[in-house]
Each structure stands twice: as structure tokens, then as C-alpha cells.
Amino acid sequence: MARRLRLKGVLLLLLVAGLVYVVNPPRDTIVLGLDLQGGIHLVMRVHTEDAVRVLTDETAEQFAENLDTQEIDFADIETEGLGQLTILNLDESRLREVRDTVAFSWPGWDLRSVGGGDWAFNLRPSEEIVVREQTVTQAMETIRRRVDELGVAEPVITTHGNTGDQILVQLPGYEDVARAKEIIQATAQLELRLVQAGPALDEAALPPLNSSLENIPAELPTGAIGYYQVNRVAAITGRDLRNARQAIDFQTNTPNVEFSLHAEGASRFRDFTGANVGRQMAIVLDDLVVSAPVIQSPIYDQGQIVGNFTVDEAVDLALVLRAGALPASLEYQEERTVGPSLGADSIRSGVTASLAGLAGVLLFIIFYYRLSGMNAVVALLLNLLILVGAMAYFAATLTLPGIAGVILTIGMGVDANVLIFERIKEEMRTGKPPRTAISVGFSRVFWTIVDANMTSLVAAAILFQFGTGPVQGFAVTLSIGLVSNVFTAMFVSRYIFDLVLSGRRQVAALSI
Amino acid sequence: MDILGDTRIDWIKYRWWFAGISLALLVAGVFDVIRKDGLRYGIDFSEGTMVVAKFAETPEIDEVRAVVNDLGYGSAVIQSYDRPEMNQVMIRVEKAAEDETAGAAGQQPTEAGIDETANRILAALRGGAAGELVSSSTEIVGPVVGEELRRRARNATLMALFAMLIYIGFRFEPVYGVGATVAVIHDVLVTLALVSLFNYEISLNVIAAFMTLVGYSVNDTIVIFDRVRENRHIHRRLDLGAIVNLSINQTLRRTVLTSGLTLLAVGALLTWGGEVLRAFSFVLVAGVFVGTYSSIAIASPIVLWWRSVRGGTAATAEQQRPQAPPVRA
Numbered sequence: 001m002a003r004r005l006r007l008k009g010v011l012l013l014l015l016v017a018g019l020v021y022v023v024n025p026p027r028d029t030i031v032l033g034l035d036l037q038g039g040i041h042l043v044m045r046v047h048t049e050d051a052v053r054v055l056t057d058e059t060a061e062q063f064a065e066n067l068d069t070q071e072i073d074f075a076d077i078e079t080e081g082l083g084q085l086t087i088l089n090l091d092e093s094r095l096r097e098v099r100d101t102v103a104f105s106w107p108g109w110d111l112r113s114v115g116g117g118d119w120a121f122n123l124r125p126s127e128e129i130v131v132r133e134q135t136v137t138q139a140m141e142t143i144r145r146r147v148d149e150l151g152v153a154e155p156v157i158t159t160h161g162n163t164g165d166q167i168l169v170q171l172p173g174y175e176d177v178a179r180a181k182e183i184i185q186a187t188a189q190l191e192l193r194l195v196q197a198g199p200a201l202d203e204a205a206l207p208p209l210n211s212s213l214e215n216i217p218a219e220l221p222t223g224a225i226g227y228y229q230v231n232r233v234a235a236i237t238g239r240d241l242r243n244a245r246q247a248i249d250f251q252t253n254t255p256n257v258e259f260s261l262h263a264e265g266a267s268r269f270r271d272f273t274g275a276n277v278g279r280q281m282a283i284v285l286d287d288l289v290v291s292a293p294v295i296q297s298p299i300y301d302q303g304q305i306v307g308n309f310t311v312d313e314a315v316d317l318a319l320v321l322r323a324g325a326l327p328a329s330l331e332y333q334e335e336r337t338v339g340p341s342l343g344a345d346s347i348r349s350g351v352t353a354s355l356a357g358l359a360g361v362l363l364f365i366i367f368y369y370r371l372s373g374m375n376a377v378v379a380l381l382l383n384l385l386i387l388v389g390a391m392a393y394f395a396a397t398l399t400l401p402g403i404a405g406v407i408l409t410i411g412m413g414v415d416a417n418v419l420i421f422e423r424i425k426e427e428m429r430t431g432k433p434p435r436t437a438i439s440v441g442f443s444r445v446f447w448t449i450v451d452a453n454m455t456s457l458v459a460a461a462i463l464f465q466f467g468t469g470p471v472q473g474f475a476v477t478l479s480i481g482l483v484s485n486v487f488t489a490m491f492v493s494r495y496i497f498d499l500v501l502s503g504r505r506q507v508a509a510l511s512i
Numbered sequence: 513m514d515i516l517g518d519t520r521i522d523w524i525k526y527r528w529w530f531a532g533i534s535l536a537l538l539v540a541g542v543f544d545v546i547r548k549d550g551l552r553y554g555i556d557f558s559e560g561t562m563v564v565a566k567f568a569e570t571p572e573i574d575e576v577r578a579v580v581n582d583l584g585y586g587s588a589v590i591q592s593y594d595r596p597e598m599n600q601v602m603i604r605v606e607k608a609a610e611d612e613t614a615g616a617a618g619q620q621p622t623e624a625g626i627d628e629t630a631n632r633i634l635a636a637l638r639g640g641a642a643g644e645l646v647s648s649s650t651e652i653v654g655p656v657v658g659e660e661l662r663r664r665a666r667n668a669t670l671m672a673l674f675a676m677l678i679y680i681g682f683r684f685e686p687v688y689g690v691g692a693t694v695a696v697i698h699d700v701l702v703t704l705a706l707v708s709l710f711n712y713e714i715s716l717n718v719i720a721a722f723m724t725l726v727g728y729s730v731n732d733t734i735v736i737f738d739r740v741r742e743n744r745h746i747h748r749r750l751d752l753g754a755i756v757n758l759s760i761n762q763t764l765r766r767t768v769l770t771s772g773l774t775l776l777a778v779g780a781l782l783t784w785g786g787e788v789l790r791a792f793s794f795v796l797v798a799g800v801f802v803g804t805y806s807s808i809a810i811a812s813p814i815v816l817w818w819r820s821v822r823g824g825t826a827a828t829a830e831q832q833r834p835q836a837p838p839v840r841a
Binding site: 162177178333335336337338349350352354356357360361364365368400401404405407408411414415418419422425447448453454455456459460461463 | 630719779800
């Protein structure tokens with residue numbers, strides 16, 4: 001008996017030591033939610049249709065090329081909508097080859113006749129879903145890289161809601177909302193394209209377009225908006241970049257962005273610039289020409305983007321270029337910022353009030369239950385320590401709703417102890433000696449406490465599964481609290497009774 | 513030390529009184545909600561913009577109002593936030609008013625970013641007409657988000673309730689699950705009525721408080737049910753009504769102590785917790801009261817009533833009397 005008590009005591013001490021180790025120092029181990037520490041909370045929608053549109057255009061272009069190289073006749077390929085193409089007047093005598101091509105290179109697409117030699121070439125709905133999902137995943141990765149570049153500690157970047165195209169970004173402790181939003185939202189689609197004509201103030205002044213050319217608006221050095229006619233296919237895109245950084249142009253003393261290219265991009269760039277010395281190259285950023293320098297000589301793996309930038313703009317542009325382009329545009333749907341001092345005020349009042357409440361409860365328990373009350377106080381404090389330790393261990397975030405979970409835990413922890421003590425008193429009133437009363441009391445309320453806590457645990461599990469952020473935070477603290485509740489009330493409280501009474505042979509009275 | 517002697521109150525006798533009190537509160541709540549055109553939802557759940565601005569010195573609300581009026585948001589709600597010495601003002605603009613103002617400025621509502629209103633207000637306040645701005649927090653909620661949040665919170669709560677019903681039905685008997693669930697629904701509705709009567713807004717944090725209420729109420733109910741279960745084995749000859757009374761009385765000391773202590777904790781939060789926690793702690797305080805009351809006044813009578821309707825052996829002549837109309841409270 002005494003040996004088992006000692007063993008339990010050692011285990012408990014180990015537990016307490018472990019918890020203190022995990023929690024220490026609390027400032028670093030407890031992650032506070034945005035509502036408590038201040039920061040930015042953004043919810044945005046990814047326009048996944050952008051990615052589907054790009055895929056549709058690319059497919060139209062590449063499929064036409066493919067038919068040309070196989071010398072299969074067709075009149076034209078028309079875009080009907082997202083993921084919907086029509087091939088006009090296809091040479092049906094070579095249908096087998098076309099089908100083989102589709103099966104080999106475009107397995108996600110369906111080819112079917114619509115009559116009159118025309119064929120519908122459609123993206124399968126299941127494949128479209130995959131494309132959209134990938135777009136959201138890519139967007140999240142890009143945003144994560146950008147946020148990392150911003151240097152925010154412990155950002156949260158996850159999908160949000162159940163439409164599948166929403167992303168939640170939380171930047172604790174970060175204050176510059178405008179800059180954060182700008183950087184996250186920048187598409188940062190960089191392309192270097194050969195200029196065929198321009199600039200002209202009016203699109204009509206440019207030569208007629210054909211399928212390999214495109215007119216792109218430009219901000220001219222005079223400040224006016226003009227147009228360049230450029231090749232549809234870009235020589236270099238943002239994907240070829242190895243690095244980008246803000247620099248100062250020594251000739252004009254203006255901020256610019258220097259970039260360097262991967263080996264593969266560099267060799268393409270050298271060929272491209274070598275073949276076009278003396279011609280203009282348009283630097284296109286998000287479908288706007290920012291500058292169109294003349295290629296003086298073949299360029300290898302370095303280049304610079306000259307535009308009308310301020311230093312801050314150049315720094316941010318370099319940042320988003322390094323982090324990569326977004327696969328689709330974003331739209332903000334929800335925005336919350338908590339100023340750090342407002343967060344600090346609310347946490348101070350909340351913590352003061354919680355501590356005052358807790359102190360009141362503990363004092364009353366000692367006053368009412370005397371020595372046994374001390375027992376309950378130890379159990380409750382250990383309960384709180386376990387709760388905080390588990391939150392630190394799982395890196396769970398403490399929010400206001402989380403504090404609600406803590407309060408409910410305290411309430412139920414108090415209840416468990418009150419239940420036990422009242423039951424012990426009841427048993428003693430029927431004339432049982434203290435030791436028996438304690439033993440009977442504990443065993444009688446065991447299932448009450450388990451049932452009460454299990455019911456809430458079941459509910460907490462459901463809330464965690466189906467709730468959103470704050471609701472989940474509540475569910476997490478509550479679940480941890482409920483489990484530790486049963487443990488401290490049934491095991492720890494019992495242990496202290498046993499420990500105190502173990503030294504005495506005859507126990508005549510109990511301080512309860 | 514004991515707070516109460518052995519009580520022998522016939523709780524079941526008063527069940528129609530209890531039903532009357534609950535009904536009166538619910539009716540008052542319904543009328544209040546209708547009178548106020550529905551429950552008030554916080555910015556979490558309704559489209560629009562909320563700005564909390566903290567000034568270096570206590571701002572004059574009228575000066576802030578003048579600044580905001582000049583921007584064209586005449587219908588904005590402007591009030592001081594938290595204790596006066598915190599120097600905080602809350603400005604809230606509904607989505608409809610934002611669109612109107614944007615329309616007047618010649619913009620399409622969709623053209624402006626969602627942060628348009630907040631940016632304009634903060635820029636104007638930084639101008640210093642209402643005193644030096646120290647810090648600010650904004651909340652902007654777009655159309656989809658509010659509706660989505662509301663739906664998910666509601667569904668999660670309903671499913672959690674259902675899961676509890678199953679668990680209690682499994683651990684006790686189905687009828688106890690029904691009793692506990694009806695009591696919880698009663699608690700949520702009565703507390704909603706109180707929230708409306710006391711003019712609090714429903715925010716995400718308040719939803720968390722409601723969930724806490726649900727957990728607390730079920731805990732309280734289970735303690736009594738558990739005692740009923742135990743007493744039915746011990747006192748096999750007593751009818752269910754007497755057993756329920758006995759069980760409530762036996763656990764009454766515990767009920768008073770636990771509720772009192774929990775009330776102490778949440779009462780502290782309501783008193784000193786500050787403005788952010790106000791509505792949240794109000795729901796917790798109300799919830800402890802209502803949750804404790806319903807275990808005795810609603811959950812237990814429902815178990816009894818169900819038994820008598822189903823012709824259970826425990827039903828007494830008293831319970832089989834034709835149902836009296838609810839007593840007017």
C-alpha cells in the first residue's frame with residue numbers, strides 16, 4: 001500500500017515537472033490568438049477560374065501546334081468558354097491519330113463530334129476540379145513564401161470555409177495592413193516579350209494583329225497610357241528567375257529591380273537577346289508593360305527591371321518576384337486587424353478578471369471544505385497546469401473563446417470536487433467511518449463524473465470537426481480540460497486523501 | 513460546514529410554475545426580437561465595417577461623429593468603447609450605408625475594395641480633428657463570410673446537441689437523453705431571449721459562450737439524472753416522481769455550491785473583463801443561472817412526463833391528471 005502510494009507520488013511529481021518544463025517560459029510557449037495579441041486576419045477567395053482560363057488558352061494553342069506538326073487539317077480552334085474548345089472542320093479521316101494524341105497528351109480532355117466536321121474538345125469536370133484545387137494549393141504556397149519573406153513569426157495560412165477556394169491568412173503581431181494586403185495580392189506575373197511595334201497612344205495606330213501577336217497597355221515615361229504590340233509567347237517568365245533584389249541604377253540614380261536567371265532560362269535568354277540585338281524587349285508585369293529597353297548586346301543570366309518605382313515599391317516587387325507568381329488573382333472577403341495595444345488591453349482585463357474569479361473560487365473552497373478543500377485546490381491548479389501544458393505542447397492558440405473553454409473546465413473541475421466531497425459527507429452522515437466514506441464516495445460519483453465529462457467531450461469532438469476557427473479553439477481547450485478533469489478529480493484528489501490518511505491507523509474525523 | 517440542511521422540497525409539484533416562468537421569458541424574448549427586427553448580430557456575422565480607434569486622450573464622441581459624417585456615413589453607429597479612461601471609440605458602418613456613400617462618390621459598390629470605408633475613416637481620424645489617434649483595430653466582413661460563419665456555427669452546435677442526445681440515451685435511457693436535450697434547447701432559447709432583452713450583440717465569442725452554456729447545462733442535468741438512476745435501484749418501491757424529488761434534494765447542496773462558484777468565476781469576468789468580454793460573460797452568467805434552473809425545472813419533469821404519457825409503471829395518479837394550462841406568471 002505504502003509502496004504504491006510512493007510510486008504514484010513519484011509519477012505525479014514527474015508529471016508536474018514535465019508540465020512546468022513544457023510551459024516555461026509562458027511568454028514563449030503559449031501562442032496567443034489574434035484577438036489577444038493583435039495582428040491581421042484576412043480571408044480571400046482565389047479566382048480559380050483564372051487558372052482554368054489559362055489552361056484552356058494554352059491547350060488551344062498547343063493542340064493547334066500539335067495538329068500542324070502532324071499535318072492534320074483543321075480550320076480553326078475556337079474557345080467557347082472555360083475548358084471548352086471547338087475544333088472546326090477537322091480532317092476526320094485521321095481521327096484515329098487525333099484520338100491517340102488526345103489520349104497521350106491531354107488525358108483530362110474529352111473529344112466528341114458535334115456534327116458537320118466540328119469537334120468539341122472539353123476539359124472533364126473531374127479534371128477541372130483537380131485544376132482548381134491545385135490552383136488554391138499553389139496560391140497558398142506562394143502566399144506562404146511571400147509571408148515568410150515579410151518576416152512574420154508564426155503566420156497561419158490555411159484553406160477556409162467549405163467552398164474550397166478560400167484562403168485564411170493570419171499575421172500575428174504584424175501591423176501594416178496595406179503593405180501585407182498588397183504583397184499577398186500581387187499577381188507578380190513577370191514576362192519578357194519581344195516588341196514588334198509601338199508604343200502608340202491608340203491601339204488602332206498599331207499594325208493589325210495576328211494569332212501570334214498581342215497588344216499590351218503600357219505606362220509610358222510621359223505618364224500617358226499607350227500600347228505595345230508584342231509576341232504572344234514570352235521569351236522569359238517569372239518561373240525562370242533564380243533571384244531578384246532591389247538595387248539602384250547608377251546612371252539614372254533611380255530604384256530598380258535586378259534579377260538573375262536559372263541556367264536553363266539563362267541559355268534561352270542569351271539566344272533570344274543575341275538574335276534580337278537592337279530591338280526592344282518589353283518587360284511585362286501583370287499584363288502591363290513597365291518598360292521596354294533596347295537590347296544592346298546579348299545578355300546572359302542577369303537583367304534589371306527599370307520602371308517608375310519608389311524604393312519601397314522596388315523592394316516589394318523584388319520580394320514577390322522571389323516568392324513566385326500567383327496562379328490566379330485574389331479577392332479579399334474579410335479583414336480584421338487588432339491594434340497591438342487594443343489586444344493587450346483586452347488580454348489584461350481578461351486575465352485579471354479570470355485570475356480574480358479563480359482566486360475567489362479557491363478561497364471559498366478552502367473556507368468551506370477546510371483541509372479537504374486544500375486537496376481540491378491542488379487538484380484544480382494541477383488541472384489548469386495540465387491544460388496550459390497541453391496547449392503549449394500542441395502549440396494550440398489561446399483565443400477568447402479558448403478562455404471560455406478554460407472557464408467551463410474550471411467550472412466542471414469545481415463540480416467534480418464538490419460532488420465527491422458532498423458525497424463523502426453524505427456517507428459520513430449515515431455513520432460510515434471516514435476511510436470507508438471516502439472510498440464509497442469516490443466510487444459512487446465515478447460514473448457521474450465520467451458521464452458528465454464524456455458528454456461534453458463528445459460535443460467538443462463534434463464542434464472541433466465541424467466548427468470554424470474560434471469554435472475549434474474552444475473545442476480544443478475544452479477537450480484537454482475535460483480529460484485532465486477526470487484525471488485530477490478521480491486520481492490526484494484520491495491520492496492526496498490516501499496519502500494524508502495513510503500514516504494514521506484510526507481516523508476518527510475528517511476535515512471536510 | 514454545510515450551507516443547507518436536508519431539504520425535502522416537492523419540486524415536481526411546481527413544474528407548471530416553472531413551465532410558466534420559462535414560457536413567459538420566451539414570449540417576452542420573442543416579442544422583443546420582433547420589436548427590434550430580429551436579433552442583433554455582431555460584425556462577425558453581418559456585412560460591414562467596424563473600426564475601434566484608441567486616442568491619446570478621451571475623445572469627444574460628437575467630434576468623431578462630425579468627422580465620420582463629413583465622409584458621408586451619416587448612419588454610422590458611434591459610441592465610446594469600454595471604460596472611458598481607455599479613450600476608445602467604436603464606429604460601425606453597415607454595408608448598405610457603405611454602398612450608398614460609394615454610389616454618391618460616383619463609384620460602383622463593387623469597384624471599391626472592401627477596406628475602402630475603414631481606410632477613409634482612419635485617414636480622416638488621423639487628421640487629428642478628434643484628437644491624436646494612438647491605435648486602431650478594424651473588422652471588415654464581406655457578404656459570403658458572414659452567412660457562412662452563421663451556418664457553420666449553427667450546424668456544429670446542432671450536431672453536437674444530437675451527439676449528446678445519443679450519448680446520454682445510450683448511457684442512461686433514451687428518455688433521459690430527450691429530457692437533457694430539451695432542457696439544453698430551453699436554455700439556449702431563454703438565454704437568447706435575455707440577450708435580446710438586454711440588448712447584446714451576437715458575435716463569434718458569444719457563440720462560444722453559448723456552447724459553454726450547453727456544456728454546463730448538460731453537466732448539471734447529468735448529475736441529477738445520475739442520482740435518479742442510483743436511487744431507482746435503492747428505492748424500488750418509490751414512484752418516479754418521489755425519486756426525482758429525492759434526487760434533486762440530495763444533490764441540491766452540490767448544485768448550489770457548484771453554480772455559486774462558477775457564477776463567482778464568470779461574474780468576475782462580467783465585472784472586470786472589459787468591453788470585449790462583456791456580451792460573452794453576460795451569456796455565461798445567464799447560462800449558469802438558466803442551466804442550473806432547467807435541470808430541476810425542465811429536464812426532470814420531462815422525464816417524468818414522458819413516462820406518464822407512455823403509461824410507465826412509475827406514473828402516479830397525480831401525474832395522470834389532465835394537463836392544466838400553464839400558469840400565468
